[in-house]
Amino acid sequence: GYDMIAKIVDDFGPKLGKDPKIAPLVAGLSAEHRMRDRQLIVDQICELTGGPCFYIGRSMLSSHQGLGITEDHFKQAGALMLETLDKFKIGEPERSELMGVIGKLQADIVEKPKPATSAGSPKE
Numbered sequence: 001g002y003d004m005i006a007k008i009v010d011d012f013g014p015k016l017g018k019d020p021k022i023a024p025l026v027a028g029l030s031a032e033h034r035m036r037d038r039q040l041i042v043d044q045i046c047e048l049t050g051g052p053c054f055y056i057g058r059s060m061l062s063s064h065q066g067l068g069i070t071e072d073h074f075k076q077a078g079a080l081m082l083e084t085l086d087k088f089k090i091g092e093p094e095r096s097e098l099m100g101v102i103g104k105l106q107a108d109i110v111e112k113p114k115p116a117t118s119a120g121s122p123k124e
Contacts, residue, residue, distance in 0.1 A: 001051070002042075002046055002051060002052075002053070004088065004090075005042055005045050005046050005049070005051070006042050007088060008045075008081075008084055008085070008088060008090070008098075009038055009041050009042045009045065010038070011084045011087060011088070012080060012081055012084045013034070013037075013038055013041070015080040015083070015084065016077060016080065019076060019080060021072065021073060021076050022073055022076060022077060022080075025067055025068070025069065025073065040055065040056070040057040043055045043056070043057075044057065045098070045101070045102075048101040049097060049098060049101060059108065060105045060108035060109050061108040064108065064109045064111075065111075066111075067111070068111055069109055069110050069111055070110060070111070071106075071110050073110070074106055074109060074110050078099070078102070078103075081098075081099070081102065082099075085098070085099075
């Protein structure tokens with residue numbers, strides 16, 4: 001339910017800010033911005049898992065664009081989420097459902113690597 005989603009987000013969010021791999025991505029956010037993000041994340045998870053909430057935030061693509069989030073960052077965040085789910089003893093099928101809906105967002109959160117360019121090939 002909503003209250004458990006809020007507890008999960010409240011536990012998970014600070015883990016992101018303390019993780020050495022992920023912390024640089026969220027370091028510049030003000031307390032107000034963090035609180036707004038927290039509520040948006042609660043509402044989004046609630047909506048994605050069939051709850052009565054309605055997510056009013058930006059798309060995952062636009063809100064994560066330019067942050068340089070890699071697949072490794074995404075995997076690390078997933079590991080932190082699993083720690084939180086363990087802490088609250090979230091079992092199946094809820095665990096798989098939540099990780100599944102989060103996994104579907106990966107393509108819009110993780111930045112595509114830019115193709116390598118050949119630097120200064122000699123002209124003949």
